[in-house]
Amino acid sequence: MRHESPPVLVCWLLESVVPARYREAMLGDLIEEYNLRAESASPPIAARWIWSQACRSVASIAWSWLRSGNWLISMSIAAGVYIVVGTLKLAVDLSISRLVAPQQATQVVLAPVVFLSAAAIGGCVAARVRRGAMIFLALMVMITVAVAIERKVCTIPVPWWYEFGFLTLGPLAVLITPALIGLRVPGAAHPGK
């Protein structure tokens, strides 16, 4: 029997969302049935089936998670990380604007570097404590940037893509950095438990 590889994006999505307790088993079940369907029908039909399963599973897991009340703990951790890292970022921003680079052009260049670094650090801290907190932190970052853009907090004239970069890359830095640096998320080491 030839084994087809399921779509990478589906695996990534489920690995990010499914609780560690049954992540391995659930992904294994999906891969096994995907292979059976790819062999008996065709790989595109199997791909359509696995996508439908993934989307419906994410909705079921999200609903189950909301019912369990675990989201309150995750949100509290995310809020704590947001406050600590946000305060540190603010301190660095102030230092840069007063001491290092009073010129506008330098601030425009340094602001995304500081912002993305803070988002990445925050993402790593949140992911280390609790996986769900990382998702809440990404949402908080996105809402903060959206509010800042809407209220025109940035007084320096910048192109639209500059602000759009903050809106998209900030939450992405929170979500992707822990995976990029291979950070061990709690519970991931013992998937069977």
Added chain:
Amino acid sequence: MIVRREIEKRTGRSISIGAAYATLERLEAKGYVSSFTGEPTAERGGRAKRLFRIEAAGKRALQVSEQTIRSMTGLRSRWENL
């Protein structure tokens, strides 16, 4: 996978694998079922299978549910015969 397929076969409804696992997790937390990890296989991309077993408390809860359904069905028959 077998649990999900069995539910689909018996109810005639398609259910997601996530819904099946979320429900089994709740049943395990209540002590109605227990689970253990099987051996990883190549067909599963090197991932282990999770096997479930119904516990005594689960069997009792199932009997209570069956009795409730039976008594409700009996009630409906009595209403229909009135």
